Structure formats: C-alpha cells, structure tokens
Amino acid sequence: MTRHEERDVVIVGGGPAGLAAARRLAAAGLRVTVLDEQPELGGQYFRRPAPEVARVWGEHRPEGRRLVEAVRAAGVECRTGHLVWGVDDDGRTLLVSDPAEHPVRLRGRYVIVATGAYERPFPFPGWQLPGVTTPGFAQHLAAADHTPIGERVLLAGSGPFLLPVACSLLALGVNVAGIAEAGHPYRPGLRALGAVRHPARLRELAGYAARLARARVPLWQDTVVVRADGGERVTSVTLAATAAPTRAVRTVAVDALCVGYGFRPQSDLARMLGCAVRTDPATGDATPVLTASGRSTRDDVYVIGEAAGIGGAPIAAARGLTAALDILAREGHDVPAAELRRPARAGRRLERFKKLTDALYPAPAELARLLPATLPDAATLCRCEAVTAGEVRRVARTTAGDVNATKAWTRAGMGPCQGRECGFAVSAVARTSPDVFPSRLPVRPVPVTTLLEMARTEATRTEVAPTEATRAGAARPEAARPEPVGPEPAGEGEAA
Amino acid sequence: MTTADVVIIGAGVLGASAASRLARDGHRVVVLERGAPGREGSGTTAGNLHVQAVHTRRPGQAVPLDSARFTPLQRAASDLWQDVEDDLDASVELRRSGGFTVAETPAQVRELHDKQAWEHAAGITTEILDGDAARAALPQLGPSVAAATWCPLDGYANPLKVTPAYLADAVRHGAELVPFAPVTGVARDGGGWRVTAGARQVVAPVVIDVAGPWLHRIAALAGITLDLAPVAIQMHATVRSPAGLPHLVQHIGEGLSVKQVSAGNLLVGGGWPARRLDLDGRSDAGVDSMVGNLALAVRILPFVRGLRLLRAWAGPLAATPDEMPVIGEVPGSPGFLVAGGTYAFTFAPLWAETLRRLVAGAEPPVDISDLGPERLMQDLPEKKR
Incomplete structure (x- = not known):
C-alpha cells in the first residue's frame, strides 16, 4: 500500500x-x-x-x-x-x-x-432519442442552470418526484404537456387518509398538486409511456394503460420527455x-x-x-x-x-x-413485474452496448436467476454506465429481480494516468514521510478483507 | 432418477465443448452446472488463443510450465480452432490475426530464441523481429521493446460466446443442460456412477469431471483425492478505443496480454493475482495488481495511457501444482474422467475431441500419456490442500 x-x-x-x-x-x-x-x-x-x-x-x-x-x-x-x-x-x-x-x-x-x-429509468422504444431524459436531469438543469429541458415537456414514470419537477418546469415558463403516472396515487382513499397525521409533508405534495391544477396540467394515472417517436429529437409520445400496454390510448406532441420511476x-x-x-x-x-x-x-x-x-x-x-x-x-x-x-x-x-x-405509489418490485410487458423484443434495453430486450429474454431462459450471467451473455450493462441506467430493467426483463450487478472496481471509469500515478507514488513512497501514512503504510495488507465485526446485522430496524 | 450415457459436471468451456462432441456421437449427455453456464473461469478468462510458446510465469506462479511439452498441444488445438465457427454455425468473434510476444532485456531476447526452437519443432511458424522491425509491424509498441516473436496463428475468441455456442450445439444434438444444479454426490452404482444434484439423480457409465477450480471437490465426492492449486487472477477492460490494435500482445518475462476485442474495448491481463480466491462466492479484483498490470501495459503500448479503465474482474484459474493440463481416466475409477488445468480455453476443442475419443475407446488425437490424473494423486500427505 x-x-x-x-x-x-x-x-x-x-x-x-x-x-x-x-x-x-x-x-x-x-x-x-x-x-x-x-x-x-x-x-x-x-x-x-x-x-x-x-x-x-x-x-x-x-x-x-x-x-x-x-x-x-x-x-x-x-x-x-x-x-x-x-x-x-x-x-x-x-x-x-x-x-x-x-x-x-x-x-x-x-x-x-x-x-x-x-434514478430508476425504464426503457421503451425510442428512449435513445435526443430530448428523452429523466426527471432528475430536468430538475438539475432547472436548478443549477435555470435552463428548461424543452418547451413542451411530458413527465412520466411514477412517484412523488414528478410533481416538484413539473412545478420547476412551470416556473421556467415551460408548457408541461402532462404527467403520466404508472400508479393511481392521486385519489382520495383509505390509504391516503393516513397521511393527514403528517400535515406538513402532505402540504408540500398538496402544494405542488394545486400549482399543477392551476396551470391545468393534465394528469393521467395508471398510464405509462410505451413509445417515443421523432427524427432529430423526440416529437411525440405514445401512452397506454399500465395494465394494457399494447393498446395505445393517447399520443402527445412534445419536444422533451422525462421518464423516471423514482430512485x-x-x-x-x-x-x-x-x-x-x-x-x-x-x-x-x-x-x-x-x-x-x-x-x-x-x-x-x-x-x-x-x-x-x-x-x-x-x-x-x-x-x-x-x-x-x-x-x-x-x-x-x-x-x-x-x-x-x-x-x-x-x-x-x-x-x-x-x-x-x-x-400510494406502485412499489418498484411491482413495477419490475408490470413494466417488461411494455417492452417489445426489438426495443433497446442497454443503450451503451445496444442490446435489445429480445436478446436478454432469449438468454434469460438459460441464465435465469443470475443477472451477472445475463450481462455476460448479452453485454447488457457492460458499457460506460456499468448498468446504472439499465440495471433495473435488465433484471426486470430477465426476471432475475431482485438482483443487482456485482459492484466492480472502478465504480466509475478511471483514467489510466491516475493509475500510473499511483504506481509512481508506490515506487517513490520512501521519499514521502507523512506522519500518519507510515504507521499504517508499513506493511503490505493481507489479501483478506477485514471480517465484519460488531452488531448482528439482521432485523433490528434497518434504516429503510 | 434418470439414466444417461455420459454425465458432464461443469458447463464451462470444457464441459460445453465435450458435451457438443459426445452428443454428436449419439450419446445421451446430461450436463450439470452449479450456477449459470460459463460464468466462472470460462466466463472470466481473457479469450486468448495461444499458439506460440507460452513461456511467461504469471506473477506469483511457483513453477514454470513445460513449454516444450506444450507446443505440440498448442499446434493441435490451433488446427481445431480454425473450424470452430463453421462447425458450430455460430460467430464466436474468432480472430486469427496473429500475436507478438515482446522482450525488453537481453535475457528476455535470448528466451525468444529458446522458445522458437520448440515452436519450430512443433511445426509452429514464428519469426523473431528486432525492436525496430517489431515497431514497424506494430507501431503502437513502445521504445522499450527490444525484440518480439511474431506468430501469425495467435488469436482471440470471445469466451462469452464460445461456451454458449458449444452448449447450444450440444442441446441441438440432444444433450440436456441443467444449470443451477450443484452436484452433491457422486457414487458408484453397479458398473457406473450415480450423480446427485439436488433432487436430481442421474446414473451413467461415464462421468466427466470438468468442474474447473472445483475439479478436486467433485472428485472428492467420488472418493478420489486430487491435488489442485486453483488461484484467482484478474482482467481489466478499458473503455472502447478507436485505436486499432489488430494483434495480441504478450510479454516474455512479465505478466501481460493485451488485445482489442470486437466491441472496441482493450482487454489487459497477464495472470496478475486477484485480491482473493473465493470458491464459494465471487473472487475480487485487487488494486495492486490493477495498477501493476496497467503500468506494464502502458510501458509496452504507450497509447493505453490515454484510455480510461472501465472495469476489472477476477476469476478462478484451475491450475495444477505443476502448471500442466490434466486429462484422462482416474486410475482405479473406471468411467471417471477428468479434464482441466491451465490454458483450458485454448485447449478446449482439443480436450473435447480427446474426451470424445476416450469415451469411444479410441486413440486420443495427441499423446496424453503423461498428462493423466495419477500424477496429482502422489505425495498426498504433504501436498494436500
């Protein structure tokens, strides 16, 4: 070391x-x-x-x-x-x-x-088109750069986050063409009533909802994006009922589309x-x-x-x-x-x-069951490596249960994003869910020059004599990772 | 309980290729695999097709392999690889675009000449170029390269395609593939063997143990003690690079192999040790090996400096204590065959054909008389791991 x-x-x-x-x-x-x-x-x-x-x-x-x-x-x-x-x-x-x-x-x-x-994106035909992005990216652009993602924007996916993003876009003067929510959270119901115990948090959500209603932003529930079309960038979005994704119910003209199923x-x-x-x-x-x-x-x-x-x-x-x-x-x-x-x-x-x-919202595990039906075989599942849903389905018959094997056989998840974009979708389509790609060095692509510099530091380490470094840096570490010690892991109130 | 003619334990490249050959011969073949097929050593290997003599020790390797003994086997495997894609009717990204083994020091240059004698004896054409000639042939080579052996037969096949292609061929010819079926028992049953994998029991006169780094564990289930020395080594992939590196590049004195795969990524390996071998879980790549291997790659191929490292991974290597392959029937255990050891990917078509002939009672395509498992059964008290 x-x-x-x-x-x-x-x-x-x-x-x-x-x-x-x-x-x-x-x-x-x-x-x-x-x-x-x-x-x-x-x-x-x-x-x-x-x-x-x-x-x-x-x-x-x-x-x-x-x-x-x-x-x-x-x-x-x-x-x-x-x-x-x-x-x-x-x-x-x-x-x-x-x-x-x-x-x-x-x-x-x-x-x-x-x-x-x-973010938790889920692919659909046309998701590689310019102008298709995630709600988080639209929010980032709005907050950091005061820049609208488009002039006429559709938000889709699931979860409470779609509402503040829509409000941020409205504040920038964007025409929010609508919000498509895969579940049906915005109906009064027994489960929703429980939230009144936390009026402050509810007020925040209610405030967003009121602003969207004033701006007459359409809200379509039980609705998912099934395709995006366009040439140089996205120009229209096709929506369908979550339960019947093969039957289109609506086409919306847009110049940007933000799809995310939470985080x-x-x-x-x-x-x-x-x-x-x-x-x-x-x-x-x-x-x-x-x-x-x-x-x-x-x-x-x-x-x-x-x-x-x-x-x-x-x-x-x-x-x-x-x-x-x-x-x-x-x-x-x-x-x-x-x-x-x-x-x-x-x-x-x-x-x-x-x-x-x-x-209120569909659980991601439920989305993992529902959403693959929206994805035809020809649709690109992994953008980095251009792997289709059909290829993943085909190998999943042999590799079922092992998302890493699915990755190896198809290259899905092997590109620069290392599966951060497509991981949820690959495991949902291959029915390996719940599972994740193994965590691999490096967490993000690292320049070879950085590694070379580490090698040089190693070669000249006797010349540097920092007080703290010498103590722990004296011995080459043993191959084994330190054994986990401490409290019993299971059960006692995970933070989530 | 079912019956079969052959039970193959392990769906790595050896199990897959053997299943394909045996199924084509009309045998009822069952392949039992502990996890997903081709995911361990066969799925983590570099995919090099080594035809020129391999004379490098990987970092940490205790004994050198017998290069002179290796070369005729490499020659035979090379001939078989030529037909793999036609034979399987599948693309495995096979590329025979040749390779360089570089030397930097005078001693290493002498080694290039030593190994050329074995190559020529085996009928493998190689050419030794001085540094400038090597750089003229492959301009990406760096200034420290003093000489290089060129072998036009060296190549690459995508290991993630080879095993699935062989398995698909085996299944087309009637083999049954059972993934996620770890074998828990191998016992004599009349004149044959009863293999248990979970609720599944298969009885067959022939069992082929091609379980890679678990080869000795499977053999132990049958009461056979074999000495194996599995290690974990690691590989590195850069992001896709527009730079065209058409040839395999290896080093005669240090652990290095570099090539560019069809997708455009550079794969950098050379047998550097992983952080740990975990035969029950997943072996981890380590940072020291990553830094050392990449620094060496940059010294030999300076353009690598401009790339980003995308991913590192580790996999088990089913090494034997003498670094030589093991193949043959276990003495005293009729019908129990083993195959494995180093360079199994390069040798896969050869070992598959050898196993096919052993099962048929025919003469193997190459002399394997000194490669049998009996040598791993000696001196057990001291060598037992």
Missing part, C-alpha cells in the same frame, strides 16, 4: 445526509472530510446553481447554502470534485481522484457512505467496502443491512441518506445526524440524552410518513 491521508471520519457524499453528519461530527472536534464528485456541495436536493445563475435568478433552496456554510464553519474539510472510485486492497482506504484526476488515498477511522441514489440506492461503494446488503422486499433493490443508527455489518462503516434506502431529504438528514451521534457516543463524547432522542424520534416519524407515501 502507498501513502494515504487519515481522518477520524471520511464522508462520501455532500448531500443532506452527509452534510448533517459532517456538521455534527466536526462540531464535536473530530477531523472530518467530506468528498463529493460535484463541484459544489449540496447533493442533488440542495444543488447549488452556478454563481452567474444565482446572481440573475436567485437561489434554489437557499437553506442548502446555509447548511454548506455551517459545515465549512464547523471546520469540515470539504473536497469537492473528488470522485471516490474504489477501495484499496486493505478493504478500508478509499481510492479517490481529485479534480485534476490525480490519485488521492484517504482513510477514515470511520467511513460514512452517503452516496445518494440513482434506487447507490450501494456500489458500500458493497465494495464489504457491507452486507439484502434485497428490500418492497423495492427489490440491494439495500445495505444497517442498525437503527446506520451502522453497517462493518463496524467502522455507516451508510446514510438515500444510499441506505430511498426516503427523501428530511429522512436523509435525520439518518445523517443519528449516525453522527452514534459515532460520538462510541468515541466517548458526552451526547445529551435529549439530543440523542430528537433525530431518532424525527426519523421514526418521517419513516412512518414514508411508508404512507410509499403505499
């Missing part, structure tokens, strides 16, 4: 969860580093607009700026533009590339994985660190096995925020704070009992609310 820097806590991901944890830990005097691949902290939720954009158009969620300022003021080392792409052979040291793509090795006595979520935890790094994952029965997603305070099956690794299970920004922040307090308690810090209870109580309340909203 080569030289590395050492901190008390290294936090991967500077979104609501990571920032909440960082702020509390640094306030207690721990040496904390936050790594984030984006040029600004905040994550997707508190995405910071470019300074020129903020000057002209104001800020997107100004509370995000205040949180980032508080984190910096607490003495947290914030390293933006730093991509964590792997874990060294010791199973602990994070392999990072800095903004100039130089290698950095960083080790924390504790590692907090707050890597957030991926799934970004668990690659947690898995690479050796944290056990389980299949969430409701979502079918690989979700880290965690204690109530976010501790993984590896005693020194916590997973918080959306990476621990999708729940939204307030839950993410509560999880971040809970993990921070757990670390402080283990470090012998005096944490007032009242402070310990607060995030736990808030977390429980929010988790209850999340269960209610989850119940």
Whole structure:
C-alpha cells in the first residue's frame, strides 16, 4: 500500500445526509472530510446553481447554502470534485481522484457512505432519442442552470418526484404537456387518509398538486409511456394503460420527455467496502443491512441518506445526524440524552410518513413485474452496448436467476454506465429481480494516468514521510478483507 | 432418477465443448452446472488463443510450465480452432490475426530464441523481429521493446460466446443442460456412477469431471483425492478505443496480454493475482495488481495511457501444482474422467475431441500419456490442500 491521508471520519457524499453528519461530527472536534464528485456541495436536493445563475435568478433552496456554510464553519474539510472510485486492497482506504484526476488515498477511522441514489429509468422504444431524459436531469438543469429541458415537456414514470419537477418546469415558463403516472396515487382513499397525521409533508405534495391544477396540467394515472417517436429529437409520445400496454390510448406532441420511476440506492461503494446488503422486499433493490443508527455489518462503516434506502431529504438528514451521534457516543463524547432522542424520534416519524407515501405509489418490485410487458423484443434495453430486450429474454431462459450471467451473455450493462441506467430493467426483463450487478472496481471509469500515478507514488513512497501514512503504510495488507465485526446485522430496524 | 450415457459436471468451456462432441456421437449427455453456464473461469478468462510458446510465469506462479511439452498441444488445438465457427454455425468473434510476444532485456531476447526452437519443432511458424522491425509491424509498441516473436496463428475468441455456442450445439444434438444444479454426490452404482444434484439423480457409465477450480471437490465426492492449486487472477477492460490494435500482445518475462476485442474495448491481463480466491462466492479484483498490470501495459503500448479503465474482474484459474493440463481416466475409477488445468480455453476443442475419443475407446488425437490424473494423486500427505 502507498501513502494515504487519515481522518477520524471520511464522508462520501455532500448531500443532506452527509452534510448533517459532517456538521455534527466536526462540531464535536473530530477531523472530518467530506468528498463529493460535484463541484459544489449540496447533493442533488440542495444543488447549488452556478454563481452567474444565482446572481440573475436567485437561489434554489437557499437553506442548502446555509447548511454548506455551517459545515465549512464547523471546520469540515470539504473536497469537492473528488470522485471516490474504489477501495484499496486493505478493504478500508478509499481510492479517490481529485479534480485534476490525480490519485488521492484517504482513510477514515470511520467511513460514512452517503452516496445518494440513482434514478430508476425504464426503457421503451425510442428512449435513445435526443430530448428523452429523466426527471432528475430536468430538475438539475432547472436548478443549477435555470435552463428548461424543452418547451413542451411530458413527465412520466411514477412517484412523488414528478410533481416538484413539473412545478420547476412551470416556473421556467415551460408548457408541461402532462404527467403520466404508472400508479393511481392521486385519489382520495383509505390509504391516503393516513397521511393527514403528517400535515406538513402532505402540504408540500398538496402544494405542488394545486400549482399543477392551476396551470391545468393534465394528469393521467395508471398510464405509462410505451413509445417515443421523432427524427432529430423526440416529437411525440405514445401512452397506454399500465395494465394494457399494447393498446395505445393517447399520443402527445412534445419536444422533451422525462421518464423516471423514482430512485434506487447507490450501494456500489458500500458493497465494495464489504457491507452486507439484502434485497428490500418492497423495492427489490440491494439495500445495505444497517442498525437503527446506520451502522453497517462493518463496524467502522455507516451508510446514510438515500444510499441506505430511498426516503427523501428530511429522512436523509435525520439518518445523517443519528449516525453522527452514534459515532460520538462510541468515541466517548458526552451526547445529551435529549439530543440523542430528537433525530431518532424525527426519523421514526418521517419513516412512518414514508411508508404512507410509499403505499400510494406502485412499489418498484411491482413495477419490475408490470413494466417488461411494455417492452417489445426489438426495443433497446442497454443503450451503451445496444442490446435489445429480445436478446436478454432469449438468454434469460438459460441464465435465469443470475443477472451477472445475463450481462455476460448479452453485454447488457457492460458499457460506460456499468448498468446504472439499465440495471433495473435488465433484471426486470430477465426476471432475475431482485438482483443487482456485482459492484466492480472502478465504480466509475478511471483514467489510466491516475493509475500510473499511483504506481509512481508506490515506487517513490520512501521519499514521502507523512506522519500518519507510515504507521499504517508499513506493511503490505493481507489479501483478506477485514471480517465484519460488531452488531448482528439482521432485523433490528434497518434504516429503510 | 434418470439414466444417461455420459454425465458432464461443469458447463464451462470444457464441459460445453465435450458435451457438443459426445452428443454428436449419439450419446445421451446430461450436463450439470452449479450456477449459470460459463460464468466462472470460462466466463472470466481473457479469450486468448495461444499458439506460440507460452513461456511467461504469471506473477506469483511457483513453477514454470513445460513449454516444450506444450507446443505440440498448442499446434493441435490451433488446427481445431480454425473450424470452430463453421462447425458450430455460430460467430464466436474468432480472430486469427496473429500475436507478438515482446522482450525488453537481453535475457528476455535470448528466451525468444529458446522458445522458437520448440515452436519450430512443433511445426509452429514464428519469426523473431528486432525492436525496430517489431515497431514497424506494430507501431503502437513502445521504445522499450527490444525484440518480439511474431506468430501469425495467435488469436482471440470471445469466451462469452464460445461456451454458449458449444452448449447450444450440444442441446441441438440432444444433450440436456441443467444449470443451477450443484452436484452433491457422486457414487458408484453397479458398473457406473450415480450423480446427485439436488433432487436430481442421474446414473451413467461415464462421468466427466470438468468442474474447473472445483475439479478436486467433485472428485472428492467420488472418493478420489486430487491435488489442485486453483488461484484467482484478474482482467481489466478499458473503455472502447478507436485505436486499432489488430494483434495480441504478450510479454516474455512479465505478466501481460493485451488485445482489442470486437466491441472496441482493450482487454489487459497477464495472470496478475486477484485480491482473493473465493470458491464459494465471487473472487475480487485487487488494486495492486490493477495498477501493476496497467503500468506494464502502458510501458509496452504507450497509447493505453490515454484510455480510461472501465472495469476489472477476477476469476478462478484451475491450475495444477505443476502448471500442466490434466486429462484422462482416474486410475482405479473406471468411467471417471477428468479434464482441466491451465490454458483450458485454448485447449478446449482439443480436450473435447480427446474426451470424445476416450469415451469411444479410441486413440486420443495427441499423446496424453503423461498428462493423466495419477500424477496429482502422489505425495498426498504433504501436498494436500
């Protein structure tokens, strides 16, 4: 092993969860580093607009700026533009590339994985057309660049996130052609009634709904996109009933289409660190096995925020704070009992609310059963490698049950995105769900020059003599990953 | 319980190719596979077709293989590979566009000349070029290359296509493929063998153990103790590159093989050890090997410096303690055949034909008298793993 820097806590991901944890830990005097691949902290939720954009158009969620300022003021080392792409052979040291793509090795006595979520797209004929994107990307463009994704936009997929995105687009003067929701959440019903126990959160959703109603944005429920057509870019979208995807019910003229079925935890790094994952029965997603305070099956690794299970920004922040307090308690810090209870109580309340909203929308595992019927054999399933749904179905007869074998036989998931885009769909079409592609080095494509520099550092490591590096860098690590120690993984209240 | 003529344990490239040959001979063949077919060593291998003498030790390899003994086998396998696509009526991305084995030091250059003697003795045409001639033939080669052996027969086939193509051929000829069926018992049954895989029992006069790195575990079920030394090695794929690298490039003295596959990605390997071998789960690629292997690739092929590494993966290698292949019937266990060991991908068509003839009671296509399993049954107390 080569030289590395050492901190008390290294936090991967500077979104609501990571920032909440960082702020509390640094306030207690721990040496904390936050790594984030984006040029600004905040994550997707508190995405910071470019300074020129903020000057002209104001800020997107100004509370995000205040949180980032508080984190910096607490003495947290914030390293933006730093991509964590792997874990060294010791199973602990994070392999990072800095903004100039130089290698950095960083080790924390504790590692907090707050890597957030991926969107959950599902393909349809025409999804490769320019102008077809995801709701998250449209939101990103609106928040960071004050730029509309199109002039006439259809949003489709499932989940509450479609509503704020539609509102963001309306605020930019976009003609929102409609929202197609695969489920039927927006009907008064017994399950919806439970949400009144959390009027604040309900108000937020109701507020979006009211704005959309005022703008007369059509809302089609039990409806999915079955194809997109166009030449140089998408010009029309065909919709059908979720239950009868072969019979088109409506064609909508658009110049942009955003389709997403919610989010799934970004668990690659947690898995690479050796944290056990389980299949969430409701979502079918690989979700880290965690204690109530976010501790993984590896005693020194916590997973918080959306990476621990999708729940939204307030839950993410509560999880971040809970993990921070757990670390402080283990470090012998005096944490007032009242402070310990607060995030736990808030977390429980929010988790209850999340269960209610989850119940409104079709569960991802259900979508995985429903959506493949919308996808004809000729449709492209993996865009990177141009693999069709038919090819995946054909090999799935032999490789059934092993999503990795399906990938090997078809190349689906072997391209630059490494299955982040198509993974859910491949496993749904091959009926391997629930399953995920194995987490592989590097988590993102890494320049060969970065590796060369690591080799050089290795060759000249005797010339550098950092105080912390020599201690742990003396011996070549044994091949085995440290055994997970600590609490029993199963059962006791996973964060999701 | 069902009966068959041959039970093949393992649906890797050896099991698949043997199943194809035996099914074509009219045997009732059942292939039992513990997971998905072709997903272990056969699905993680580099896909090189080695025809010129392989004289490199992979990093960490304890003993060299006997290159002189290897070359006639490579020659025979090379001839069979030529017809694989026509024979199977499938594309396996077979490419016989030749390969270079490079040398950087005077000692390595001498080794190129040593191995050429074995190549010529086996009827394998090779040519030794000095550094400048090598760079003229393959301009991507870097300045440290002092000489290189050119072999026009070296090549590549996509391992992710070869095994499925053989399996499809076997099934077309009546073989039954049973994936996700780990074998839990192999017992004598009258004059034959009873193989148990979960609820499934098959009785057959012939069992072929081609379980790769699990070969010794399957043999142990039948009460046969074989000494195997499986290791895990790793491979690296870059993003797709427009640079055309038409030939396989290997190193005579260090662990390196580089080629560009049909999709455009460069595959970089050379037998570097994975972080760990996990025969019960998935072996992990390691960072030290990744850095070392890529640095070596850049030294020999400097244009690799401009690429991004897309993916690394590890897979088991069914090595024997003497690094030589193992093939034949187990003495004292009539009807129990084994095949495996190093370079199984290159040798697959040859070992399939050999197994076909052994089952038919015919003479094998090459001399395998010294490659039988008996040598792995000696000195067991010390060598037992």
